[in-house]
Amino acid sequence: MARQSGLSVPRAVTASRRRSLLLRIEEHGLPAVLDAIERIGRSRFCRGENDRGWRADLDFLCQPKSFVSILEGKYDDRPLQQSQSPPRPQSPSTKRHHDIHARLKRELYGEPDDQFAGQTVDLAAGDFRSH
Numbered sequence: 514m515a516r517q518s519g520l521s522v523p524r525a526v527t528a529s530r531r532r533s534l535l536l537r538i539e540e541h542g543l544p545a546v547l548d549a550i551e552r553i554g555r556s557r558f559c560r561g562e563n564d565r566g567w568r569a570d571l572d573f574l575c576q577p578k579s580f581v582s583i584l585e586g587k588y589d590d591r592p593l594q595q596s597q598s599p600p601r602p603q604s605p606s607t608k609r610h611h612d613i614h615a616r617l618k619r620e621l622y623g624e625p626d627d628q629f630a631g632q633t634v635d636l637a638a639g640d641f642r643s644h
Contacts, residue, residue, distance in 0.1 A: 518554040523571040533575035549583045556588040
């Protein structure tokens with residue numbers, strides 16, 4: 514998998530690596546270890562397609578915390594088209610901020626007129642300021 518995915522191929526299985534790998538097999542079972550290896554191979558992030566160019570290796574796989582994160586899908590690819598997700602609702606404070614901003618713009622610059630490109634001036638008000 515490492516060679517096919519462009520990851521570094523382990524050259525030596527040291528006593529520490531062997532012990533860590535056997536512990537993962539003992540804790541989670543061989544099918545889970547094989548699943549984790551496959552997930553790393555399918556993950557763009559684990560293959561180095563990230564902002565640092567970091568790539569997963571055997572030591573990463575064997576770390577208890579990393580192993581669980583891999584199994585839980587933390588490194589699985591996400592859909593690229595996030596625009597299909599429903600829009601997040603605005604918080605009340607954000608909505609209030611936008612409402613206040615719009616009101617200030619109306620008071621400072623007046624309402625835009627559909628017929629004219631400029632500001633609307635209320636001539637009946639007598640003070641001839643923009644409204």
